[in-house]
Amino acid sequence: MTKRALPAHVYDKKGVLYFQRRGWPTARIKAEAGTPEFALEYAALLNGARLAPEATARTFSALTADYIRSQRYRKLAPRTAKDYDKVLIWVKDKIGHLPVERMQRKDVIRARDANSDKARFASYIVQVLRILFEHAQDIGWVETGKNPAKGVGLIKADTVPREPWPADKIDAFRERADGHTLLVFELCLGTGQRIGDVLKMRWSDIEGDGINVTQGKTQARLWVPFTPRLRAVLSATPKRGVTICAHGRGKPLSYRAAAQRIMAVRKEIGAENYDIHGLRYAAAAEMAAAGCSDELIAAVTGHTTVAMVRKYAGPARQKVRAIEAQERRK
Structure with a gap:
């Protein structure tokens, strides 16, 4: 040069x-x-x-x-x-x-x-x-208060906002999915946990009519009661290994395998726009639609901030309130 x-x-x-x-x-x-x-x-x-x-x-x-x-x-x-x-x-x-x-x-x-x-x-x-x-x-390397990265804005990804699974897609998935795939689906939706935490759940984590969860991202420790549907699916699932989600001779199901199984059904029912993490949104949305407060939703999902709970539950809660408001106009 x-x-x-x-x-x-x-x-x-x-x-x-x-x-x-x-x-x-x-x-x-x-x-x-x-x-x-x-x-x-x-x-x-x-x-x-x-x-x-x-x-x-x-x-x-x-x-x-x-x-x-x-x-x-x-x-x-x-x-x-x-x-x-x-x-x-x-x-x-x-x-x-x-x-x-x-x-x-x-x-x-x-x-x-x-x-x-x-x-x-x-x-x-x-x-x-x-x-x-x-x-x-x-450690005294720079003066107190010196932080050139403080206040610098982050870059927002140009992606479509994640949406919770709608009721019709949830019903369609339940009709098409086989036993193992439905198990992963119901664990994600029923407990409102991230897929990584779901795949780590063990049979020994079950306590009474719920399951103990230690979230990998936040280390939050929760006990989450089972929903009726999740309880039924678990009852019909044979114990093949240490983890609840297992295949073959009891080998833990990997994230890749779980994602592939979920995606196969999503394509069949036209739900490509709704990913696995969207089930966590759907769980929060169902609770919000049922009138649960932010504190009640967080008790299940493990969210540590009100802002995140409202991000997940906001649209469903707005819909319920809008219906109530329009009913009162009558």
């Missing part, structure tokens, strides 16, 4: 890029010119990165390693830690060599926008950087 194609103070020496500025120490640029990572690294150098030897030790790689050793990280639910790990790997790979204290708000936005084609991941970058800077404050 010619010098004219490179930004100010950047030079190509036998295929290796260097940042050289009068009165500043020379620094090698690891990223390839023209990439979002190059722009981020270049901005950090212009902001004064590597000027002070004591600052270079406090890099994002070092901060990430310290965070992973902290109680803050160890207390994360396995599902959350798995999501964070993807970003932590990105941090070490892309900006690990950069000093923490030099990052600015514009750099966070640049990193987010460089990954905007993957909306969920881009938003996680902002969220994890926000947490890393909170940790940096805790």
Whole structure:
């Protein structure tokens, strides 16, 4: 690449890029010119990165390693830690060599926008950087209150909002599904739990006329009573293994296998727009339509915030109230 194609103070020496500025120490640029990572690294150098030897030790790689050793990280639910790990790997790979204290708000936005084609991941970058800077404050690496990721907006995925399963599709699924597929379906709908937690349910978790659940995402511990339909399906299910959802000689049913079975029936009944997680929405919607309060719904679903309960139950509750309101007009 010619010098004219490179930004100010950047030079190509036998295929290796260097940042050289009068009165500043020379620094090698690891990223390839023209990439979002190059722009981020270049901005950090212009902001004064590597000027002070004591600052270079406090890099994002070092901060990430310290965070992973902290109680803050160890207390994360396995599902959350798995999501964070993807970003932590990105941090070490892309900006690990950069000093923490030099990052600015514009750099966070640049990193987010460089990954905007993957909306969920881009938003996680902002969220994890926000947490890393909170940790940096805790250990004295940056001044209290310095958090360039705080307040940076997330990217909303351009997807169709998830909808709860309508009653006619639920009835159609029950008519078409075989025993094992119907079991997964009724466990998701009857307990209102995530598919990952449903597949981990064991026969030994059943207590009385309900089941004990420890949610993988939140670690919330619940006891959820059975619905009449779920009770009937469980009674007709042979115990083939430790987990309730099992196949063959008792081997636990995997998420992939469960998803494939559910999708096969969804295609038969024209319910491709309603996924497995939509059954959790449907459970909340059924309770809302029955007049349950946010607290009662959360007692089953395990939601920890009122906002999430209302997100799941809001449309069904609005419909019930609208019917009541129109009836009163008569």
